[in-house]
Amino acid sequence: MSGGLLALPVVAPLAAAGLLVLLGSRRAGTSPFLRRAVGTVVSSGVVVVGAVLLVATTDGRRPVLRLGDWPPGIAITLVADVLSALLLTVTAVLVTASLAFAAATREDEETPFFVPAALVLSAGVYGALLTADLFNLFVFVEVMLVPSYVLLAAGGGRQRLAASRLYVTVNLLASTVFLAGVGLVYGVTGTVDLGRLAGVAAEVPAAAAAGAVILLAMAVKAAVVPLHSWLPGTYSVTGPAVTVLFSGLLTKVGLYALVRVYAVVFDGDPRFLWLLLAAALLTMVVGVLGAVGEKAVRPVLTFHMVSQVGYVLLGLALFTQAGLAAAVFFLVQYVLAKAALLMVAGAVEVGYGTGGLDRLGGLARREPALAAAFAVSALALVGIPPLSGFVAKLGLTTAAVAEEQYLAAAAVVGVSLLTLTSMLKMWNAAFWQAAPEEDRDDQGRHDADPRGPGPHEDAGGTAATGVRTRLRPALTVPALLLAASAVVLGVWAGPLLVAADAAAAGLVDTAVYVAAVTGP
Incomplete structure (x- = not known):
């Protein structure tokens, strides 16, 4: 396989973005459809491209591209x-789904640069x-973060601007620490x-200290407790489609970097695994407790993002093939x-004008497709068989027991x-129990008007009436498709x-990866 394929995931999106900006700078601009x-x-x-690379690497190959054909150690090296x-x-699938959801919510119309x-x-x-x-990792992380600053603040509003200031401040600080760590390693x-x-970090104490600075910066970007508070403070207030996009990209790069650096640079050094284990357990517990205490759909889900970072970190802390798998x-x-789940939350906010659990209700009757997407995805994250979360959590539990953890x-x-408790709270409040207006009005009124909600009700989107469905299918289909993956x-x-x-296996024994990076 040609290593040139590795450049496409980076070059193609940048070229397409540049083309859209260039066309949009003209007086006529670009249409949302284009x-x-x-x-x-x-x-x-x-x-x-990702699927082709996955098939190739599963077969044992390690495609390599050295830009400019410079020798190893100098060239910008891409390896799969x-x-x-x-x-x-997976991230490309998530980006594609996020763009579809942005079109459904019309965020990409309200924000032409979306x-x-x-x-x-x-x-x-x-x-x-x-x-x-490592230096190019820093560069790509910054390429990733600059547009995220713009997307987070899109739409204005005092709350969103305050959240963007928090996000920018924390991530700029983490990037500064990251760059300092790279400099120390060099x-x-x-x-x-x-x-x-x-x-090298397993053999040279100074290199371990320098590598720890990089791990600290990545822990901030991954929202590991106690470095996590920026995530629920920002993701809960930005646009629904932006939150979906961020959920699968930003913190996941931090997690990936933690895993990659610890596996390669530290060679899975067992001396520090107890620190990772403590951070993993703390992240799991603090995140879920924060979710239980929230009273709106998106804040609950963003705290769960923190908690679920801990599960991935637990596999790293075990550092066995079973745990990492x-x-x-x-x-x-x-x-x-x-x-x-975040698409469900966004669809509810767009269609009903609120995500507050005390202002919602009756969605299981009125939006059965959306309710199904929520139920399946929520049960997957809980770990109910036969859904995907059960397979993952069973693997983590088995690996922990095998290590006597x-x-x-x-x-x-x-x-x-x-x-499960917090998911049931959301299900009961938003989907199962009667909506606030239904509690106040006579039940017969809901069956009396077959025409459904008037224009004002549809725009305000507070409570249920006799209409079976109010949301456009475009708002529910992306969530249903992703829920089906569970x-x-x-x-x-x-x-x-x-x-x-x-x-x-490639993380426990990095010899093949290292040989590909350092090879001729």
Whole structure:
């Protein structure tokens, strides 16, 4: 396979974004249809590229591209292994779904630069997944973050601008720490090439300290407790489609970098695993407790994002092939299921004008498709069989017990029960129980007017009337498709389990990856 394929996920989105900006700068601008078509075609193309790379890497190949044909250690090196190819494919699927959801909510019309910004953001993510150089990892992370600043503040409003200031401040600080860590690594070792850094932190204390600075910066970006408060404080107030896009990209790059750096640079050094384990358990528990205390749909889900970061970190803390495989499986299914839940929340906000649990009700009767998407995705994250979350959490629990980490195994079960509690709270308040207006009015009035809600009711979107469905299908279809993945990946888990196990094997033994990076 030609390594030139590795450049497409980075180059194509950047070129498409530049073209859209160039056309949009003209007086006539660009139509929403053109922006949507370009974004969808490019993101779908990256899905295909990711799938091709996944097949190739699962077969044992490691495609490599050295830009400019410079020698190893100097060239900008892009490398695909099973882990990066798998995450590349999943994130491209998420970007494609996010663009479809943005079209349904019309966020891409209200914010004409939405699609170009999303494409630039995705290019940064793809580059971060494929690079084999710490400095270039920093560059791609910054490419990813710049458009995220713009998207977060889009639409204005005092609350959104305040959230964007928090987001920018935290991430700029984390980026500064990250760059300082890269500089320290270079100062100690004379290189930032991952292949040449393999195992150095396990042997050189100064390199371990420098690498720890990088891990700290990535922990901030991944929203690991106690460095997490920026995430629920920002994701809860931005546009619905932006939250969906962010959910599968930004913190996931931080998690990927944590896993990659610890596996390669630290060589899975067992001396520090207890720190990772403590951070994982704390993140799981604090995140879910925060979710239980929230009173609106999106804030609950964003706190769950924090909690579920802890599950992935737990697999890293175990650092066994079984634990890492379960973590990779969990990460893939979690990206899709969480995006589906956030799409449900966004559809409710767009259609009903609120996400407050005390102002919603009766959605299971009025929006059965949306209710089905919520129920399946929520149960997947809880870990109810036969859905995908059950496979992942069973793997994590089994791996923890095998390492005699009984507290970790108990935490997986206990946090899952608390997750179920908060999901049931949302289900009862928003979907099952009667809406506030139904509690106040006579039940007969709802059956008396077959015409449904008037224009004012449809715009305000507060409570249910006798109409069976109010939301446009375009708002529910993306969530339904992603929710269906929880069933597919649970019932037919075999292919993903094979890929996750191959990715874990490459993390436990990095020799093949290192040889590809440092090879001729």
